[in-house]
Amino acid sequence: xTDALLEIAGLSAGYGGSRVLWDVDLNLMRGRATALIxxxxxxxxxxxHAIMGTRLASAGxxxxxxxDLSPLPPERRARAGIGFVPQxxxxxxxxxxxxxxxxxxxxxxxxxxxxxxxxIFDLFPKLYDIRGRAGGFLSGGEQQQLAIGRALAGEPxxxxxxxxxxxxxxxxxxxIEAALAHVRDTLGMTILVVEQYLDFxxxxxxxxxxxxxxxxxxxxKVAEDPAxxxxxxVQI
Amino acid sequence: MDLFLNQLFNGVSLASLxxxxxxxxxxxFGLMRVINMAHGEMLMLGGYLAWATLLVVPGAAGxxxxxxxxxxxxxxxxxxxQTVLIxxxxxxxxxxxxxxxxxxxxxxxxxxxxxxxxxxxxxxxAWLEGSVELAGVVxxxxxxxxxxxxxxxxxxxxxxxxxxxxxxxxxxxxxxxMMASATGIAVGRVDLAVFCLGSGVAGLxxxxxxxxxxxxxxxxxxxxIPAFLVVVMGGLGSITGxxxxxxxxxxxxxxxxxxxxxxxxxxLLLVFVVLFIQFRPQGVVAVRTRQLDx
Ligand SMILES: Nc1ncnc2c1ncn2[C@@H]1O[C@H](COP(=O)(O)OP(=O)(O)OP(=O)(O)O)[C@@H](O)[C@H]1O
Ligand SMILES: [Mg+2]
Numbered sequence: 001x002t003d004a005l006l007e008i009a010g011l012s013a014g015y016g017g018s019r020v021l022w023d024v025d026l027n028l029m030r031g032r033a034t035a036l037i038x039x040x041x042x043x044x045x046x047x048x049h050a051i052m053g054t055r056l057a058s059a060g061x062x063x064x065x066x067x068d069l070s071p072l073p074p075e076r077r078a079r080a081g082i083g084f085v086p087q088x089x090x091x092x093x094x095x096x097x098x099x100x101x102x103x104x105x106x107x108x109x110x111x112x113x114x115x116x117x118x119x120i121f122d123l124f125p126k127l128y129d130i131r132g133r134a135g136g137f138l139s140g141g142e143q144q145q146l147a148i149g150r151a152l153a154g155e156p157x158x159x160x161x162x163x164x165x166x167x168x169x170x171x172x173x174x175x176i177e178a179a180l181a182h183v184r185d186t187l188g189m190t191i192l193v194v195e196q197y198l199d200f201x202x203x204x205x206x207x208x209x210x211x212x213x214x215x216x217x218x219x220x221k222v223a224e225d226p227a228x229x230x231x232x233x234v235q236i
Numbered sequence: 237m238d239l240f241l242n243q244l245f246n247g248v249s250l251a252s253l254x255x256x257x258x259x260x261x262x263x264x265f266g267l268m269r270v271i272n273m274a275h276g277e278m279l280m281l282g283g284y285l286a287w288a289t290l291l292v293v294p295g296a297a298g299x300x301x302x303x304x305x306x307x308x309x310x311x312x313x314x315x316x317x318q319t320v321l322i323x324x325x326x327x328x329x330x331x332x333x334x335x336x337x338x339x340x341x342x343x344x345x346x347x348x349x350x351x352x353x354x355x356x357x358x359x360x361x362a363w364l365e366g367s368v369e370l371a372g373v374v375x376x377x378x379x380x381x382x383x384x385x386x387x388x389x390x391x392x393x394x395x396x397x398x399x400x401x402x403x404x405x406x407x408x409x410x411x412x413x414m415m416a417s418a419t420g421i422a423v424g425r426v427d428l429a430v431f432c433l434g435s436g437v438a439g440l441x442x443x444x445x446x447x448x449x450x451x452x453x454x455x456x457x458x459x460x461i462p463a464f465l466v467v468v469m470g471g472l473g474s475i476t477g478x479x480x481x482x483x484x485x486x487x488x489x490x491x492x493x494x495x496x497x498x499x500x501x502x503x504l505l506l507v508f509v510v511l512f513i514q515f516r517p518q519g520v521v522a523v524r525t526r527q528l529d530x
Pocket of ligand 2 (some may be wrong): 044045046088162
C-alpha cells in the first residue's frame with residue numbers, strides 16, 4: 001500500500017475525434033485535499049468524469065487503492081469508494097431530498113449498514129428541514145448541499161467535487177468548506193475539488209494542481225504558493 | 237342510451253386491455269428509450285401459458301394460477317430478449333427495432349408450429365361466465381374481472397415504484413442515468429428488472445385476452461398497434477400519461493364501433509392520435525423528467 005489513494009498515469013481522454021486530456025499524471029495522497037484549478041475548458045470536468053468512469057479514457061492507467069479502475073463501470077467505481085459531486089449537481093429532480101440521499105447508499109455495496117448517516121444532517125441541517133421536498137424545486141445552494149450529502153451517504157474514501165461553489169452565496173460556501181474540512185480531518189477522506197474560486201480552496205485544501213490545455217502544468221502545496229501567484233501563472 | 241352506456245363500459249374494459257398491453261412498452265421506453273417489437277408476442281405467450289395451465293389445472297382456480305404462471309413466463313422471455321439482444325444493441329436503436337421485429341416473427345412462427353395456426357380456446361371458469369346488471373347495463377363478469385386486474389396491476393406498479401428500494405432506483409435511473417451510475421446504482425440490472433416486469437405485465441394481458449377469445453399465433457399483433465398508440469399519446473414513458481391515454485383511446489375505439497366496424501375504428505384511432513399529437517406533442521401528461529436537469 002502506497003501513500004497515494006489514486007494514481008493516474010499517462011491519462012488521455014476526449015470527445016469523438018477531439019482530444020481534451022493529454023498524458024495526465026496525478027497522485028492523490030490519502031487524507032489530503034487537492035484543489036484542481038484551471039481556466040474554463042481546460043479539461044477539469046473531463047478529468048473527473050474519466051476518474052468516475054462516466055467518460056472513458058482513451059489511454060493511460062487509473063489505480064484506486066491498488067486496483068485497476070479501467071475495466072470497471074461507474075457503479076463499480078462508486079462501490080469501490082469514489083463519491084462524485086458533478087458540475088451542475090445532477091440532483092434527481094423528482095426524488096425528494098431524503099430519496100436523493102438514499103440513492104447514495106447504493107455506493108456502499110457491502111460496506112457499512114443502516115440508513116443515511118446522521119452526520120450528513122449535522123453538516124447540512126437545512127437538508128433535514130427540507131427532506132420531503134422534491135430535488136428539482138430546491139435552490140442552487142440547497143442542491144449543492146444535497147449533492148455533497150448524497151455522495152457522503154455512500155461513505156466514500158475519495159470524494160470528487162466539481163465547482164461546488166459555482167453560483168452559491170457566501171454563508172453556504174462556508175458551510176461547504178467546513179463540511180469538507182470535517183470529513184477530511186475526522187474520517188480521513190481524500191478529496192479532489194475542482195474550483196475557480198481560489199480563496200475558497202486555499203482556505204482548506206492541502207495541495208493544488210493547475211491545468212492548462214488538457215495538461216497538468218503545475219503542482220504544489222497551497223501553504224507554499226500564494227493563490228494570487230498561482231492564479232496569475234495559469235491565467236485564471 | 238342503454239346502448240351508449242353499454243358501449244362506454246366496453247370502452248373501459250378495452251382500455252384495461254390497452255393499458256395492460258402498453259404498460260411494459262411505456263416502462264421500457266421511458267427507461268431505456270428502446271422499442272421492443274416483440275412485445276406483442278409476450279401477450280401471445282401469456283395466452284398460451286394460460287391455455288397450458290388450464291390443461292393441467294382445470295376448474296375454478298385454474299385462471300388464478302395461470303396469471304402468475306403467465307407473468308413469470310413472459311418476464312423470463314423478456315429477460316432473455318433484453319440480455320441477449322437489447323442490451324447489446326443499446327447504442328443502435330434502429331438495429332434494436334429490426335432485431336426485435338425478427339424475434340417477433342420467430343416467436344409467431346414457433347407458436348404456429350407448436351400449436352397450429354387456428355389457435356386454442358381457453359374456457360373461462362364458471363364464475364367468470366355470467367354477467368351482472370349495473371344501472372340497467374348488463375356487464376359480462378369476465379370484462380369486470382379484466383378491469384379489476386388492470387386496476388390491481390396499476391396499483392401494484394405504483395406501489396413498487398413509489399415504496400420500494402428497487403422502485404427508487406428505477407426512478408433515479410429514469411431521471412438521470414449518468415448520475416445514477418456514478419451513485420453506485422447497477423443501471424444494467426435496473427434495466428433488466430424493468431424489462432422483465434413490463435414483459436410480465438404483457439403476459440398477464442395475454443391471459444385476459446384468452447378469456448375473451450381464442451389464442452392464436454398472431455393474437456398479440458391485434459393489440460400491439462393500439463398499445464403503441466397509447467404509449468405515444470401518453471407522453472412516451474409516463475405511467476400516468478399511459479393510463480390516461482389508454483382510457484381515452486379505449487373509450488374512443490368502443491364508441492366509434494357504435495357507428496363503424498372494428499377495422500375502420502382502428503383507423504380512426506390512428507387518425508385521432510396523429511391529430512392529438514399535432515396539437516399536444518408532449519402527450520396527455522407532460523413529462524417533467526429530464527427537462528428539469530441542469
Ligand atoms: N460532451 C462533450 N462533447 C464534446 N466536447 C466536449 C464535451 N464536454 C466538454 N467538451 C469540450 O472539452 C473541453 C474540456 O471541457 P471540460 O468540461 O472538461 O472543461 P472544464 O475545465 O471543466 O471547464 P469549465 O471550467 O468551464 O467547467 C472543452 O473544450 C469542451 O468544449
Ligand atoms: Mg467543468
